[in-house]
Amino acid sequence: MLFAALLVLGSATVDAATVWDGSRFAWYNTDAGDDFKSALPIGNGRLGAAVFGTPTEKLVLNENSVWSGGFLDRANSRSKDAVPKIRQMLIAGDITGAGQSAMDNMAANPTSPRAYNPLVNMGIDLGHDSGIGSYTRWLDTLEGTAGVNYLQGGTNYSREYVASYPHGVLAVRLTASAPGKLNAKISLSRSKWVTSQTAKTDSGAGGHRVTLSGNSGSDALAFWSEARVVNSGGSATSPDGKSISISGANTVDIFFDAETSYRYADAAAAQAELKRKLDAATAAGYPAVRSAAIDDFSGLMSRVKLDLGSSGDTGRQPVTTRLQNFKNNPNADPQLMTLMFNFGRHLLASSSRDTGPRSLPANLQGLWNQDYDPAWQSKYTININLEMNYWPALVTNLAETQKPVFDLLNEAIPRGKAVAKTMYGCNDGFVLHHNTDLWGDAAPVDKGTPYTIWPMGAAWLSADAMEHYRFTQNKTFLSTTAWPILRDAARFFHCHLFEWNGHWTAGPSLSPEHAFTVPQGQGLSQPGRSEGLDISIEMDNQLLHQLFTNIAQACTLLSLPSTNPDCAAATKYLPTLRAPSINPTTTRLQEWRSPSYADTEPGHRHFSPLWGLYPGSILTPTPSNNATLANAAGALLDHRMASGSGSTGWSRAWAVALYARLGRGKDAWGHAQELVKRFPSPNLWNSDNGRGTPFQIDGNFGVVGGMAEIWVQSHEVSGQGEVVVHLLPGGPGGVAKGSVEGLVARGGVVVRRLAWEGGRLVEGVLEARVDGVVRVLFDTKNASTVVSLLRKR
Numbered sequence: 001m002l003f004a005a006l007l008v009l010g011s012a013t014v015d016a017a018t019v020w021d022g023s024r025f026a027w028y029n030t031d032a033g034d035d036f037k038s039a040l041p042i043g044n045g046r047l048g049a050a051v052f053g054t055p056t057e058k059l060v061l062n063e064n065s066v067w068s069g070g071f072l073d074r075a076n077s078r079s080k081d082a083v084p085k086i087r088q089m090l091i092a093g094d095i096t097g098a099g100q101s102a103m104d105n106m107a108a109n110p111t112s113p114r115a116y117n118p119l120v121n122m123g124i125d126l127g128h129d130s131g132i133g134s135y136t137r138w139l140d141t142l143e144g145t146a147g148v149n150y151l152q153g154g155t156n157y158s159r160e161y162v163a164s165y166p167h168g169v170l171a172v173r174l175t176a177s178a179p180g181k182l183n184a185k186i187s188l189s190r191s192k193w194v195t196s197q198t199a200k201t202d203s204g205a206g207g208h209r210v211t212l213s214g215n216s217g218s219d220a221l222a223f224w225s226e227a228r229v230v231n232s233g234g235s236a237t238s239p240d241g242k243s244i245s246i247s248g249a250n251t252v253d254i255f256f257d258a259e260t261s262y263r264y265a266d267a268a269a270a271q272a273e274l275k276r277k278l279d280a281a282t283a284a285g286y287p288a289v290r291s292a293a294i295d296d297f298s299g300l301m302s303r304v305k306l307d308l309g310s311s312g313d314t315g316r317q318p319v320t321t322r323l324q325n326f327k328n329n330p331n332a333d334p335q336l337m338t339l340m341f342n343f344g345r346h347l348l349a350s351s352s353r354d355t356g357p358r359s360l361p362a363n364l365q366g367l368w369n370q371d372y373d374p375a376w377q378s379k380y381t382i383n384i385n386l387e388m389n390y391w392p393a394l395v396t397n398l399a400e401t402q403k404p405v406f407d408l409l410n411e412a413i414p415r416g417k418a419v420a421k422t423m424y425g426c427n428d429g430f431v432l433h434h435n436t437d438l439w440g441d442a443a444p445v446d447k448g449t450p451y452t453i454w455p456m457g458a459a460w461l462s463a464d465a466m467e468h469y470r471f472t473q474n475k476t477f478l479s480t481t482a483w484p485i486l487r488d489a490a491r492f493f494h495c496h497l498f499e500w501n502g503h504w505t506a507g508p509s510l511s512p513e514h515a516f517t518v519p520q521g522q523g524l525s526q527p528g529r530s531e532g533l534d535i536s537i538e539m540d541n542q543l544l545h546q547l548f549t550n551i552a553q554a555c556t557l558l559s560l561p562s563t564n565p566d567c568a569a570a571t572k573y574l575p576t577l578r579a580p581s582i583n584p585t586t587t588r589l590q591e592w593r594s595p596s597y598a599d600t601e602p603g604h605r606h607f608s609p610l611w612g613l614y615p616g617s618i619l620t621p622t623p624s625n626n627a628t629l630a631n632a633a634g635a636l637l638d639h640r641m642a643s644g645s646g647s648t649g650w651s652r653a654w655a656v657a658l659y660a661r662l663g664r665g666k667d668a669w670g671h672a673q674e675l676v677k678r679f680p681s682p683n684l685w686n687s688d689n690g691r692g693t694p695f696q697i698d699g700n701f702g703v704v705g706g707m708a709e710i711w712v713q714s715h716e717v718s719g720q721g722e723v724v725v726h727l728l729p730g731g732p733g734g735v736a737k738g739s740v741e742g743l744v745a746r747g748g749v750v751v752r753r754l755a756w757e758g759g760r761l762v763e764g765v766l767e768a769r770v771d772g773v774v775r776v777l778f779d780t781k782n783a784s785t786v787v788s789l790l791r792k793r
């Protein structure tokens, strides 16, 4: 067991607790009106609630398997014969003809998979339409709860909202400062496809019942939802048979669950599970449900503690005021950065948990959605967004939140095998394109040459499985979960890759969502046109390098013989892949096959050719890598940013991680602050365009992963094969004094505590979860400091 490096040269002070700890609470003195992006999100990994806090409370409730329908077989059978021809056209330089043929013969029908849909809204009418004062609404990122307090008619009313992972339900408690003061009408509603709606009073302990059942427009996806209402004092009626009205109560507790046909064999099984959960929750009662939920949630959240110093009174203001002030004076509210960090982890723990078989990962909106046609269908977009959702998972000590990603991959493998066969004529392995849905849809999505034909989705997503192993060192996971995913992802490429200029190459493919201008005078047809489709894309080569590297490492770790065909194939392909190229004219890393292809958007939001800088690592400026390449990667990043990239929240978050990997901590920090200046909605959700729409959760997650890279990196492997844990690789960024506890590094290392002062590391405490040796690197730019710190061991 390794226990390394205890370096104590000083210690950080801890903030005095305040009423509204500005690092922990997002609070408001107004309700959300009808703005979804002001509502406060809680969730138990399967059920979500967005709390509006309006006089008649509105809760937008979600269940993560409520989508717009059943599996759609969208594969285009013309594709199989077209692929070799399209490939030949690309090799021969008919880029435009190839793109047109791909759209005609490879785009799927319909072009989009299923959309994520809302579940139901809950209304709680307290009869408080006027006379409300001293209003507060809050979200507690440590406990995962939300609430509302106000005075009305001399009585102090409060509402508290809890999402319980242990009980699998949502729970609400309404209270008043004086007895018998609570009147509440509780109802469920939905604007589409309601199949039944009932309400029934029941004076037993199981509570009064409000139910709403519905589907996706057909029985392909059906759901059953129910609220149990338990009042202490007062009486209950159901005048309309659809809602429960409580009058004169002391407290009102509500327990809510929904189950869908996605996870159960039939309606009876889903309804039995609904009943089981609600019976258990009502039997336990609100205080027990609440405390179990908070124990569970704060157990996850408290694994990491970030302290960037106090903002004083600035940090105690409502979030909307803080966001305004931050635009002009970001350094005055370091606690808002801490809150963004905590909020990102709150969202991940709320939207992605192991909820049993067929758990589902966080989609483009996590699991909070009120629209039947949300932006980009709120799908799983896998050419960056779903992967970014999980950037905080491993490094901020929430590894279990990744389980739904692997469940979805297991859903996708048979779908992707079918599409590999039908569309590519590949009889082994699975392919994914740039989006998938809850059914693991694997066919191409939408219809455009810069995004549709991208057969690399499984190559990227499968890398998450290997990273899960690297951080957790869980060999059982490696052999039972990661290996089959990696193996089946690679097998598709054994069939799909072809030799071009001496390199094994993928194509037709593209550099996600970016286009190039076909150059003049190179024998290519239709020069000057903007095109997306090609072969030998830089990002593809990097993804393939990562995939075969992961296979080769897994083969060693699992002691598979070198004659194992999957291991042998990885060994065969690895040395033949095209290495990253540098454009000789610009000296920037090259995105496409040829240096003469010009960017149509030099400030494009995707950093696809920099994949190998982050989340990959072949472009990083470490001693074992190629400095020329790292410089070229840095030059491309600077050029992209100078040309306007970072234009969406998620793009800005990626820039944070990329600069951190270049060892440019100050730049990374500056972009993290810029993200908080430009992209948060009033409830801190990331928006895509900086004007509040559309809500897209990836930026919330990506910036947390990016910030963590400023403090701890562990992607490098030493010449002796040891994981290198690098503390403050580029300095701590813009906060001179701070500390972070509980980050995780590869090799199964917990960075128990990391503290810095005056921009320098003062304390580093590491703990090993498994036996092994890691190398710890810190402050390499100042050798004298390294020596003096080492003496303190």
Ligand SMILES: *[C@@H]1O[C@H](CO)[C@@H](O)[C@H](O)[C@H]1NC(C)=O
Pocket (backbone or CB within 6 Å): 134, 149, 150, 151, 156, 157, 158
């Ligand atoms: C109302 O009660 C809550 C506790 O339930 C308290 O936190 C809040 O300060 C009270 N509000 C007022 C205006 O008295």
Ligand SMILES: *[C@@H]1O[C@H](CO)[C@@H](O)[C@H](O)[C@H]1NC(C)=O
Pocket (backbone or CB within 6 Å): 474, 475, 476, 477, 480, 481
């Ligand atoms: C290791 O992985 C297996 C398979 O995914 C899982 O069942 C087990 O709980 C993991 N062990 C730990 C300690 O997390």
Ligand SMILES: *[C@@H]1O[C@H](CO)[C@@H](O)[C@H](O)[C@H]1NC(C)=O
Pocket (backbone or CB within 6 Å): 579, 580, 581, 582, 626, 627, 628, 629
């Ligand atoms: C670094 O990468 C560049 C570009 O691929 C290559 O030309 C050069 O030979 C590499 N240098 C080393 C030392 O590997």
Ligand SMILES: *[C@@H]1O[C@H](CO)[C@@H](O)[C@H](O)[C@H]1NC(C)=O
Pocket (backbone or CB within 6 Å): 781, 782, 784, 785
């Ligand atoms: C190195 O550390 C010493 C002692 O803390 C300090 O005086 C010096 O300025 C540092 N040098 C650099 C280049 O950071």
